[in-house]
Amino acid sequence: MAATTATAAVLSSLSFLSPNPSVSFLFPKSTKPFFLSGSFPSLSLSLARPQPKASDIDTAFFDDLDPEEEVVFDPPTPPEGFTPPPAFDDGPDETEDEIAAAYEELYGPAYSGISVLGNDVFVMDSKVKKTSAFGKVKKDKVRDGFEERVVQVRRVTKVVKGGKQLHFRAVVVVGDKQGQVGVGVGKAKEVIGAVQKSAVNARRNIVTIPMTKYLTFPHRSEGDYGAATVMLRPAAPGTGVIAGGAVRIVLEMAGVENALGKQLGSKNALNNARATVVAVQKMKQFREVAQERGIPMEELWK
Amino acid sequence: MARRYWNINLEEMLEAGVHFGHGTRKWNPRMAPYISAKRKGIHITNLTRTARFLSEACDLLFDAASKRKQFLIVGTKNKAADSMARAAIRARCHYVNKKWLGGMLTNWPTTETRLHKFRDLRTEQNTGGLNRLPKRDAAMLKRQLSRLQTYLGGIKYMTRLPDIVIIVDQQEEYTALRECITLGIPTICLIDTNCDPDIADISIPANDDVIASIRLILNKLVVAICEGRPSYIRNP
Numbered sequence: 001m002a003a004t005t006a007t008a009a010v011l012s013s014l015s016f017l018s019p020n021p022s023v024s025f026l027f028p029k030s031t032k033p034f035f036l037s038g039s040f041p042s043l044s045l046s047l048a049r050p051q052p053k054a055s056d057i058d059t060a061f062f063d064d065l066d067p068e069e070e071v072v073f074d075p076p077t078p079p080e081g082f083t084p085p086p087a088f089d090d091g092p093d094e095t096e097d098e099i100a101a102a103y104e105e106l107y108g109p110a111y112s113g114i115s116v117l118g119n120d121v122f123v124m125d126s127k128v129k130k131t132s133a134f135g136k137v138k139k140d141k142v143r144d145g146f147e148e149r150v151v152q153v154r155r156v157t158k159v160v161k162g163g164k165q166l167h168f169r170a171v172v173v174v175g176d177k178q179g180q181v182g183v184g185v186g187k188a189k190e191v192i193g194a195v196q197k198s199a200v201n202a203r204r205n206i207v208t209i210p211m212t213k214y215l216t217f218p219h220r221s222e223g224d225y226g227a228a229t230v231m232l233r234p235a236a237p238g239t240g241v242i243a244g245g246a247v248r249i250v251l252e253m254a255g256v257e258n259a260l261g262k263q264l265g266s267k268n269a270l271n272n273a274r275a276t277v278v279a280v281q282k283m284k285q286f287r288e289v290a291q292e293r294g295i296p297m298e299e300l301w302k
Numbered sequence: 303m304a305r306r307y308w309n310i311n312l313e314e315m316l317e318a319g320v321h322f323g324h325g326t327r328k329w330n331p332r333m334a335p336y337i338s339a340k341r342k343g344i345h346i347t348n349l350t351r352t353a354r355f356l357s358e359a360c361d362l363l364f365d366a367a368s369k370r371k372q373f374l375i376v377g378t379k380n381k382a383a384d385s386m387a388r389a390a391i392r393a394r395c396h397y398v399n400k401k402w403l404g405g406m407l408t409n410w411p412t413t414e415t416r417l418h419k420f421r422d423l424r425t426e427q428n429t430g431g432l433n434r435l436p437k438r439d440a441a442m443l444k445r446q447l448s449r450l451q452t453y454l455g456g457i458k459y460m461t462r463l464p465d466i467v468i469i470v471d472q473q474e475e476y477t478a479l480r481e482c483i484t485l486g487i488p489t490i491c492l493i494d495t496n497c498d499p500d501i502a503d504i505s506i507p508a509n510d511d512v513i514a515s516i517r518l519i520l521n522k523l524v525v526a527i528c529e530g531r532p533s534y535i536r537n538p
Contacts, residue, residue, distance in 0.1 A: 094391075099391055102394050103394055103459045104459075106394055106459075106531075107372075107459040107460070107461060108459075108461065110417075110458060110459040110460065110461050111417040111418065111420055111421040111454075111458045111459070111460075112421065112424070112458045112459060113420070113421045113422075113423075113424025113425045113427075113428065113458075114424065114428065
């Protein structure tokens with residue numbers, strides 16, 4: 001992350017997309033594939049992008065591009081006896097069977113319905129989750145070490161020509177008690193369905209909280225989301241979490257034991273939960289700051 | 303990433319018209335570093351940069367293909383649709399040449415359901431099960447099958463999300479690009495003078511209107527993928 005600020009200075013001629021903190025808090029633990037996204041050429045997206053998992057695709061060439069520099073195109077010399085390969089249209093016409101065989105060799109029969117090489121056509125059936133006959137899928141409650149706590153369930157109404165349509169909106173905070181939390185919203189016609197949807201949503205936007213060894217914050221911070229402002233302050237061990245409503249639940253699910261928090265602006269539960277997440281994301285560990293500034297940690301405490 | 307020779311010829315590109323941009327009024331100022339001149343109300347892209355990016359993109363594709371990654375080519379311009387499909391078939395990649403359905407990648411479980419339905423309909427058609435039904439049902443199923451064939455025909459071999467996505471026109475395939483970004487999939491995009499070069503991971507400034515230029519660039523990328531695959535035997 002420190003390298004990105006250095007190269008960002010080089011690419012100052014390009015106007016940057018402003019980093020948007022409320023977009024896609026995708027966490028590397030989720031099941032989606034991630035890559036070392038060598039974003040071309042602007043790296044200010046690194047705040048909104050997920051943390052890349054180390055991958056073997058090396059897109060690092062595009063990280064240090066300077067658009068103003070004079071690019072000289074000097075291709076390596078062609079190897080001896082190089083004939084340009086035929087264009088995709090001109091090459092020999094392949095029969096459908098050949099194409100099917102080539103694809104099957106690479107990917108297996110997948111969803112094509114035909115198998116030229118003799119593989120089982122229904123190979124993808126085992127990947128389908130069987131839905132039980134009652135329509136309610138039995139899922140185990142404790143899936144991946146994350147605990148869920150419902151912050152608020154509200155009944156919301158949409159007025160249509162026929163009358164009022166009632167839905168339930170659930171705000172759920174998901175966290176292991178080791179410094180990872182996520183806030184999610186979900187709406188459904190039943191409370192349980194809404195809680196499940198919001199839990200799924202929360203697992204998608206998980207953030208890590210920087211914590212000290214006494215399970216408190218490194219420093220004060222304020223965060224806002226919408227009209228809600230939240231102020232967080234570290235506390236000495238033994239204090240416990242002194243905060244109201246949504247803020248308390250977020251901090252408890254994160255595993256923070258000692259903290260002070262206050263909702264300064266609006267008292268809306270969802271916005272306050274999101275504001276604590278924003279506040280927590282602004283915090284930095286002392287080690288990081290010392291590294292970025294290039295000074296020993298003792299200087300920071302003077 | 304070793305640099306290889308990809309037979310990228312600047313004269314060839316000039317002939318195909320890769321250097322033409324869109325009209326001057328429609329440009330995106332972020333493309334300023336890649337525009338070399340303005341002629342008769344049309345921006346001209348800097349071909350040396352294009353060639354450089356193209357060769358680097360080809361190197362990347364070569365490496366990825368040798369590591370057996372899966373590619374997806376997205377291009378829905380109706381002029382270039384069938385040449386795009388042929389290019390993808392030649393490279394043995396997945397492709398989307400008719401409309402990109404929203405949520406194809408982000409809503410992958412639902413797309414999988416459709417693919418299952420597609421496969422079941424195909425097997426039924428092959429075993430002649432459609433003839434045993436009454437005419438009306440058979441006609442409905444055939445219609446469904448043809449719809450699924452047009453939209454999902456290119457991705458019927460896709461078992462999981464692709465590793466690299468190649469997009470032909472950024473303005474047209476903006477939804478596809480957005481989906482790849484939310485999922486974190488690296489993208490290679492053909493950029494014209496009215497597009498934003500910062501969104502995609504690798505953007506190749508080129509002309510996306512003229513079929514010849516799309517074919518040229520696709521050709522180079524397809525050759526790179528083919529060569530990278532370990533099972534490819536080079537025809538003399």
